[in-house]
Amino acid sequence: MDAAAMKDEVARAALAHVESGMRLGIGTGSTAEAFIRALAGRVSEGLRIVGVPTSERSAKLCGELGIPLATLEDLPELDLTIDGADEVDARLRLIKGGGGALLREKIVAAASARMLVIADASKKVEHLGAFPLPIEVNGFGVLATTLAIEKASAMLGLSGSIRLRMVGDKPFITDGGHLIIDASFGLIPDPEALSAALHAIPGVVEHGLFLGLASSVLLAGPEGVERLGAA
Numbered sequence: 001m002d003a004a005a006m007k008d009e010v011a012r013a014a015l016a017h018v019e020s021g022m023r024l025g026i027g028t029g030s031t032a033e034a035f036i037r038a039l040a041g042r043v044s045e046g047l048r049i050v051g052v053p054t055s056e057r058s059a060k061l062c063g064e065l066g067i068p069l070a071t072l073e074d075l076p077e078l079d080l081t082i083d084g085a086d087e088v089d090a091r092l093r094l095i096k097g098g099g100g101a102l103l104r105e106k107i108v109a110a111a112s113a114r115m116l117v118i119a120d121a122s123k124k125v126e127h128l129g130a131f132p133l134p135i136e137v138n139g140f141g142v143l144a145t146t147l148a149i150e151k152a153s154a155m156l157g158l159s160g161s162i163r164l165r166m167v168g169d170k171p172f173i174t175d176g177g178h179l180i181i182d183a184s185f186g187l188i189p190d191p192e193a194l195s196a197a198l199h200a201i202p203g204v205v206e207h208g209l210f211l212g213l214a215s216s217v218l219l220a221g222p223e224g225v226e227r228l229g230a231a
């Protein structure tokens with residue numbers, strides 16, 4: 001089974017967790033998009049949900065496919081968020097933000113009673129950090145913020161390349177108008193300590209470590225869909 005087929009399979013499996021009447025956080029990325037397409041099929045058959053998208057990109061796709069949408073202002077408390085991930089460990093800790101949507105994704109996940117992560121099995125890791133950690137930063141003083149990230153991570157014994165995310169010759173800009181720094185620390189022995197250290201830096205808006213947010217994870221592999229965490 002190729003990666004696209006695994007994404008479709010896990011997206012279909014996620015539908016079993018969606019109930020009529022739910023206020024649903026809708027994630028971002030290729031796996032979340034497979035879920036949006038599967039969800040649209042159910043909505044056209046009569047499933048009643050309202051979605052709160054985590055990015056302009058997902059909002060556009062939902063709109064094109066006829067999924068009813070609201071904002072987090074309209075619905076500040078959600079029943080379930082379904083979203084992808086770049087890495088997941090056995091304790092359901094995640095790295096997210098490969099697509100640059102981490103800030104809205106984290107706000108929406110935190111506003112949800114449950115977060116269901118969907119991914120292919122290649123995203124399961126023993127230790128987080130092989131995927132560069134996305135860190136969303138304010139554009140003001142980005143060089144000072146980068147240096148502060150370097151110092152804070154060095155205090156934790158972490159080093160590696162810390163780069164501003166670019167699209168061609170221009171910085172990548174998030175939906176919130178911020179920049180992304182991708183930090184290739186390598187394995188992160190203490191994600192909680194790194195999270196706290198990053199949050200202490202004024203220019204850091206948010207980072208892609210999702211700790212204590214995921215309630216369960218569905219992973220699609222050659223043998224079918226495996227579930228980590230509670231039902």
Ligand SMILES: O=C[C@H](O)[C@H](O)[C@H](O)COP(=O)(O)O
Pocket residue numbers: 027028029030031032083084085086095096097098099100101102105
């Ligand atoms: O910013 C993007 C998100 O965190 C995505 O959910 C994450 O990058 C996984 O994306 P994909 O399903 O395309 O691998």
